[in-house]
Amino acid sequence: MIPILSTLIFLPLLGAIIIFCLPPRLEKSIRFLSLLVTGVVLAVSVCLVMHFDPAVGGASNSMQFVEYHPWLHNLHIWYFLGVDGLSLPLVFLTALLGFLACLSSYEIKERVKEYFIFYLLLMTGMIGTFLALDLVLFYIFWEIVLIPMYFLIGIWGGPRREYAAVKFFLYTLAGSVLMLLGILTAYFLSTPHTFNMLQLGLSGFDLRWQIILFLAFFLAFAVKVPVFPFHTWLPDAHVEAPTPVSVLLAGVLLKMGGYGLLRVCFPIFKAAAFVLAPVLAMLGVVNIVYGAWVAFAQTDFKKMVAYSSVSHMGFVLLGAASLTVTGFNGALLGMFNHGIITGGMFLLVGVLYTRAHTRELNRFGGLTNSMPFYAFCLTFLSLASLGLPGLSGFVGEFLSLVGAFKPYPWLVVAAGIGLVMTVGYFLSMIGRVLLGALNPKCVPYVDMNTRELVTIVPLMAIVLIVGFYPQSVLNFQQEAMQGLAHLFKL
Amino acid sequence: MTIQFLFPELLLVFFAVAVLFGSVSNFFKKFTPVVAALGLLGALLLLPAASQSSTAVFFHLLEADTISAFFRTLILIGSALIVFLSMGEPQIQEQDRGEFYFFILTLAISMMIAVSSRNLLMIYIALETVSIISYILVGYLKQDAFSSEAGLKYFLFGALSTGIMLYGISLLYGLFGTLDLPTMAAAVKQEHIYFPIFILSMVFVLAGLAFKCSLVPFHMAAPDAYQGAPTPISAFLSIGPKAMGFALLLRVFLGTPTPLIAKWSALAQWLAIITMTLGNIIALKQTNVKRLLAYSSIAHAGFMLMALAAVNASGIKALLFYLFIYVFMNVGAFGCVVLTQRQEVAQYAGLSRQYPFAAFVMSISLLSLAGLPPLAGFMAKFVVIAAAIQAKLYLLAIIAVLNSVIALFYYLRIIKAMYLSKTEIGGQLNSTVPHSRALILALTLTLLVNILLGLWPQGLMPWLSLSP
């Protein structure tokens, strides 16, 4: 049957090459073509989800739709793709956000051809990272994402775009080059020299090496997740990136860090994971509380949402550090939900930016009268984001807290404080933007047009569905998380 | 056996003489570059197949083994690319075009001989001819103050270092009574030689070779030479003599299974670290593109030395692979400087809109030099670091990897100017100006190699492997 995973990865690349050959003045057809490509990718990912058999699990053969071909055989690098419960939701998330962000890319007016070439390259890199099971292939896709993202932020970004783009590129690269060393050392230390993630999981390293390698990998993922000390690139990158790019940046790129943790760090370096789990949990809670505090003091809309992402990803880290089935479930579901919610939030920020050309919160006020639909969507997503039970944000956080409660009860209490702060800054944002008298400065803005609504409504629908019936997503990932947690059963 | 081995060189000699005489009449002058290129490609075809066994040839002065085969192909390819590049260079006027290509061909011949020589005398003669010709080529543009100053500085510095090397060789001759490298290596094992003088003479020899590879203590002349020389020549300096330098380092220091001097690995490791770091850090603030590329080539020399520091089979293979990719990356970058005739980084502002093809090739070459994954530079960096880690040189690997991050910064500065900056410096160039098709051909060739070899290095380098 057709290699479904390779089509998922290389379809956008094909689209990029086709656009590369088109003359730049055919803007409309370029936009349509890229929309078509991302649409087909979404369709393929949906049918992947449908054909995915949730029952297949267990540590050994948990991968489905496996593609295993020798690529550089005497360098022992294999073209090894596979999908399981861990990567399926994230692949679907990437495809969905890719399509919606492409739809909302209509606001990009200048140098359209280059924009969509970089956009489709970005898609290839992202999907590839989630599907690659060979460490070198994973690293190559991990770094392919950097170049297009640099150009997307650098060329179409806001006033300080160059600084933000260079900072993003160097920061992520500095983290990931250490991962390259980790990959190579793991290769030479593993008994049958191999880059294959699944086999590496079986070959035991001694504890000292495990900890060193765990830290090497963790550093690369920590920069992406952003864990506390390595997060300063996120607000700059978000504030300067154009809206569709920051949707992808928040919706997918942050997940690559978390995915890396669950796919590489935990299964391969089990003993080190066991030893370092408390540190991870501590960092997670610091993320939550610190992110909430700093977000509280923001006056820029996008920076606030960026810091709220730092806070949310703290829950993912806490859940993962609990090393329990519920914790892992909470971490993965938390990533999926955060992608959907924050993607939607950034789209909404974009809607406001196209009208007001500023992101200063104090500049707005009383928009509920002039933009009722916008008010409804923003309130809905903010509530989902602050973890209102009944919406998807809560489920992810709840599972992480339940998972983390047994090993670290006091950290969960601290996380509770973070939760209260989250409510504080989101509601104060709603108060400043939506409630209060209509700010004379902002002339009555026209409400969201149909295109903008089409990008937001599916995200809100998913938030509602996952909020009311989380088992719909959970039973896909149950087996994979079971297998993962089984490694840490005493 | 010797004649067959030397066929390519002889063919080149023939073509060199033809080019020289051709330059006499105006009618033939236009064809001299084409003739030169034909000569080089012809020689490429005549190269004997890479035989596994290594046999002494030409009265035990030359060696026909895999290393010499590889380096001879590399030098021919490099010279051909440089000929294509210099066709696009307006500064090389009509009247003395003949000598220019004559010099390039002779340079190629002497490098091919140096690469396959196993005798110190032959090494010295070939090295000296390469140096002399490169002094002339660097100072080629007599009416340009920069070129002649660069030429003189390069000459004085080069002459001193080769002089020191010669003195080292004479001492070695005194110690061993022979000039043949393998016999010397065998004699070293009997341990009856006077150790300090041996080390002193080996360091003197290293001085000569390190100057060619522009390793740190001996790199001082390189930046000025690269900046002053006409661009195709600085491109040639960064690939031709550098490859030859590393080939000679390989022969002299690593010819035998155990390195000639015991502490070679430590020496190479520290030299590599200093070279990489200094090259990268100084390159950060450069404003002249050629000077920046000079420092970047110094940094890459440090990377290649790292492969030599890992004294194992995969290290040498990594070095060869890295050199091959490095030739194409560098020719791509220098080619764009030739194409756009812009020396300062600021002048590159807005190039992506004025001449998209040049900007595209330049950024692909620079990103490949930086070692970013989809491109060939990454695979080269990957193999070299793998060799280093296999030899347990963890500190070296970490510093190399961090250096690649610093390196990315100054490569990005050029790309930023081309793509990101909204301002447009009114360059005299735009895509309508007619360009020599050869230059465009060379640039597209480098483009293909940079992209394809990144995805499928196996195709050209079947022998490349990580196996211990």
Next chain:
Amino acid sequence: MHIAHYIPLFPFLAFVINIFVGRRLKIGSAYLAVGTCVLSFLCSLKVWQGFLQGERSYSLGTWLLIQGKPLDFGIIVDPLTIMMLLIVSFIGTFILIYSIGYMHDDPRFSRYFAYISLFMASMLGLVLADNFILLLIFWEGVGLCSYFLIAFWHERPAAAKAGIKAFVTTRIGDTGFLVGMLLLFFTTGTFHFSDFQFLRGPEPVLTLAAILIFAGAIGKSAQFPLHVWLPDAMEGPTPISALIHAATMVAAGVYLVARCFPLFAAHPAALQTVAVIGGISALMAATIAVVNNDIKRVLAYSTISQLGLMMLGLGVGGLSAGTFHLMTHAFFKALLFLCAGSIIHAVGIQDIRQMGGLFSKMKVTSVTFCIGALALAGVPPFAGFWSKDEILLTAWNNHHPVLFAVALLTSLLTSFYMARLIFLVLFGKPRSELHAHESPAVMTIPLVVLSVFAALAGFIGSPLKEATGAYEGSQVMMLASTMVSLTGLGLAYLIYIRQMALPQSLLMSCQGLKQLLLNKYYIDEIYEVVLVKPILRLCQGSFSFDMKIVDGLVNGVANVTQFCSGVLRRTQTGLVQNYLLVQVFGVVLLIMWLLKI
């Protein structure tokens, strides 16, 4: 087929319709809301009838897998739930009818009814939930609707701030609730209420869990530490204050404690805290209500006080007493708020010092207002008397003398400030020219119906009495509580109608105390200074820390490398001698290093 789970669905349907097409429906949205409310009421009656025939709670299905065990949601059907269902839907219907008149000329008419229907849906859902997580979902939903409705007139900045204050304060309580829930889950392994009867003897961990769950109730029912949001919640429209901040939502805390009563009963320490917190809130709120001059604020503090009384009732072990008072309080407090609403609707101001002599102008409102006040004060025939009496009796029988005294003092103060309210607002001569007119019929009919129930609810008796054993009234206790209520009324009568010198001077002497009470014990200011200001400074500090230190480090590394680059560049002096010198020096260095000289 059980219809209990349809009860919350009807109002939710009304919410969905109103939100999207409400603007076009105009008055239709109000009728839709009222209709769905009546439907829910009828379903509740059907459920009650079904309960009598022996139908019990049932499960809906698995919602989530936790620690491998399936967590399935279900509906719980027992007397407590049925009582709450009936109260909420019955009072809700009449308040909705009332608000048609009250909100008649409001631009966002349909949005108001949309939010109220959502509130009804989540409140009904809350009482039907059979496990903590489903309860938490509706619990937060109720909090959300109260936020929307408090900040309904968001043009007024005070309303927006009050909304945020309410949501954040309840959210603080909910965090404690969440942690308590998790603690409970990890010790007993279940979230379901039905598993409480298997609890063994008191365990310290479960006591802590119970107290933390009670923290959630404190937040929601505006008890002592977290009560600050309720008085500010009066910024919202008055029917909202009546429905949410008097009858139903604030009672959710009491319902939660009642629902987990077996857990609390098994741990006397937890029960004791409930009683103590209830007592403090009751007394404190009653004292503040005595001096407050805003008609809605007085009723708000009275609500906090009565809720404290209910908590006290539950705390002393009187499950049936607490719930009985909850039922009766819902009726007459909703009535009082609606009367206050119709008065404000008529006169336009809320300060009782400018009101007076409204009895002649607004007959029906005044009569119903008096009935409600008397019920609240605990005068014998009315509902308040019976339930308060039952609480006093339980407190006395279960040997809690201190709490009994607190309850008694609270009912004295309650009757005093209610009488003060009546005399200042309705009787005496008008203190400022007010052209008051009686409210339209659509507002007065609900008042009359509720007044009838406020009067007769006492005779229904506590719905849980058969469950918690027969309750025999003691004549002595009834006499005592009547005497207390009458003295309160008398005192107020002497001060405000007769303007007697002695009580007047008594009042003048304790001016300091009056000032303290007027400023609500300065609790708001304390919170502002102790909590809100430092947190804001902390956030500002952490943001600047983030910008300067963490970002500074990153940029610092970049600047250091740039600086080194600047320094090292100068080594290339351009002079040939220097180049040669460096080379020779390099050679010498290498030799010395290699020979280890």
Next chain:
Amino acid sequence: MIPLEHFCLLSAFLFCAGIYGALTRRNAIGILISIELILNAANINLVAFNKYLGTNDGLGQAPTVPSGQVFALFVVAIAAAASVVGLVLIIAIYRHAKSLFTEGFHLMKE
């Protein structure tokens, strides 16, 4: 027969003189001359070693193969060529910088 050590000493002395000259001379031609000194030092060494030590080429050739002297001849030839190129470059620089002293031409630095 003059012992070998004298020759080595002489060549070492010449070598050091050359190095010293190259480093201190301000005049480009002066540097050129000192480099020639270094080359000649090497020549002396080569010829002396060939004469005194006799070559054991290890390749079975007769001990008296004059590889050292041949080498010296090559060095002389190449030194000549190098100095020609050097002088050409010095003349070219003189046209621009109007001075032979190394301080004159440092257009390219840093």
